[in-house]
Amino acid sequence: MCIRDRTVLGLDPGFRTGCKAAVVDATGKVLNTTTIYLHHKDQAPRALLELIARHSVTLIAIGNGTASRETEQLVAGLTRERADLHYVIVNEAGASVYSASKLARAELPELDVSIRGAVSIGRRLQDPLAELVKIDPQSIGVGLYQHDVDQKQLAGALTTVVESVVNQVGVEVNTASPALLGYVSGIGPKLADHIVAHRDAHGPFGSRRALRDVAGLGAKAFEQAAGFLRIRDGENPLDASAIHPESYDVAARLLKRLGLPPGAPPAAVQPAIQSLREDMTLDDLATELGAGVPTLSDILDQLVQPGRDPRADLPAPLLRSDVVSMDDLKTGQSLNGTVRNVVDFGAFVDIGVKQDGLLHRRAIPQGTALQVGDVIVVNVLAVDKERGRISLGWADRQAGD
Numbered sequence: 001m002c003i004r005d006r007t008v009l010g011l012d013p014g015f016r017t018g019c020k021a022a023v024v025d026a027t028g029k030v031l032n033t034t035t036i037y038l039h040h041k042d043q044a045p046r047a048l049l050e051l052i053a054r055h056s057v058t059l060i061a062i063g064n065g066t067a068s069r070e071t072e073q074l075v076a077g078l079t080r081e082r083a084d085l086h087y088v089i090v091n092e093a094g095a096s097v098y099s100a101s102k103l104a105r106a107e108l109p110e111l112d113v114s115i116r117g118a119v120s121i122g123r124r125l126q127d128p129l130a131e132l133v134k135i136d137p138q139s140i141g142v143g144l145y146q147h148d149v150d151q152k153q154l155a156g157a158l159t160t161v162v163e164s165v166v167n168q169v170g171v172e173v174n175t176a177s178p179a180l181l182g183y184v185s186g187i188g189p190k191l192a193d194h195i196v197a198h199r200d201a202h203g204p205f206g207s208r209r210a211l212r213d214v215a216g217l218g219a220k221a222f223e224q225a226a227g228f229l230r231i232r233d234g235e236n237p238l239d240a241s242a243i244h245p246e247s248y249d250v251a252a253r254l255l256k257r258l259g260l261p262p263g264a265p266p267a268a269v270q271p272a273i274q275s276l277r278e279d280m281t282l283d284d285l286a287t288e289l290g291a292g293v294p295t296l297s298d299i300l301d302q303l304v305q306p307g308r309d310p311r312a313d314l315p316a317p318l319l320r321s322d323v324v325s326m327d328d329l330k331t332g333q334s335l336n337g338t339v340r341n342v343v344d345f346g347a348f349v350d351i352g353v354k355q356d357g358l359l360h361r362r363a364i365p366q367g368t369a370l371q372v373g374d375v376i377v378v379n380v381l382a383v384d385k386e387r388g389r390i391s392l393g394w395a396d397r398q399a400g401d
Contacts, residue, residue: 003088003125007031009051009060010122011075012092012114013067015039021048022118023055027175028126030108031055033115038070048078058084061125063092063117064340069354088125089338089350091372094135095120103134103179129169129311133162134179166228169309170242173211173229174204186224191216207235208245230307237263241302250291251299257289269303326353326390329383334395339374349378349392357390364394 005026012020018035025031032051036044051057062071068089079085098104099116108116123131137158138146146154166183173181173195181192191214198214199205208226211217217225227244234240236248243251255262258272276285286296302308337349340356346363347370348356359378364370382391 003059004127006059006126007055007057008122008125009048009055009057010090010118010120010125011060011062011071012095012118012121013038013063013065013071015067015070017114019044019067019071020115020118021051022115022122023051023057024119024122024126025055026126028123028130030111030119033111033118035115038067038074044074045078048074049081052078052082052085058086059125060085060087061090061122062087063095063121064089065092090121090124092117092121092124094132094140097139098131098135101134103177107177129165130177130180133166133183134177137162169311170228170230170307173231174199184225184228186221187217191221205231205234207231208239232307237306241306242308243299243302247291247295247299250289250295251303253289254285254296254299254303257285264303266304266306273300273304326355326383326385326388329353329380329390331380331382333380335378335380337376337378337392339370339372339376342370342372349376351378351380351390351392353390355388355390357392359392359394363392 007023007025010022010024012022014020015038018037020033021036022033023031032055034047034051036047038044060075062068062075072087072089075087079087095117098120099113104113104116104120108119111119120131120134132140138151138154163183163185166180167185171180171184178189178192178196181187181195182189184192187195194216195211195214202213205211208229208231211226211229212219212222223246227242230241231239238245238248238251252262255264255269258264258269258276260268260272280288282293282296286293289296291299335351337351337357339347340350341348344361346358346360349359350356357378357380359376363381370376377395379393379395380390381393382389384390
């Protein structure tokens, strides 16, 4: 799940070398960086508050590595002073690999390797897909036995999955990195570099058609890629949608049939479509417009929700403003938690304390398939402070209800 349009403070926790901090704006641009030492009890909070105030930060991303919980304790203390401040624990798998990569050196040449990890953590909260495609999937940790299978087949399967996800979500061509563009159907790494170089030299693309001016991007590549590339606030409103340029004429005829101008807001399109569908079937409308039923169905969906991101249907990240300890937990207490790991015997859930709780598979409703990152509601069944174990049960109601 993405959290867009927010300035984020990314924290890469650490003890001996300090906690690396990086502020990134809503587009991922680095605004400020510093190093904070957790054992400096007075200086650390002041340094963080200074960054937060200077850049109007309201959201903090904390990596889940060494010293994550200690960093969380520090940040949670700040949220008590700033009611608008929240934080999220972010999976930092592969951040160190990215930090030392050729791509990271090209993107952030002025930053030290250790600071680049904090930048990556902050960006992962804004758009996980755009950041994670910069890392070899095998470096993220795709399974317990990933090194025991044929590495060539594994790499091919992982690449196919990433390409499928990128094309399903779509790519904002004026802000995407070469790594992200390279996974778009018909483009590839070399052509992605050409697109970014053209964008840097001539400014943002004003339309999808302007992509034809990129060196090496021919008619075939454009035909394959155009539907997956988005241009927001461009010359043609349809360029921000998943409607392929080949279907623009059909979309224009449909809007004319609805009595609406090009670029009509979704609030006006939806009732007009509902009214039209009451008078005629989708098949009849497709015949009238000279389009296939699947194509027309996709166009209708996109006119109602232009450029819809399928990730919007996923549970939102759990924004925390405080942290509790095991001493605060009580049997029967309901809490919101984030699934951190799924194993054969159940799932480990982060409920905001240092130790993740275990939700045993017997407690998970039959047919429920949990995934890492899912936000669920659990009940505290038992707390073993001496052994650091928390037993959780499934809750059907929202925590706090």
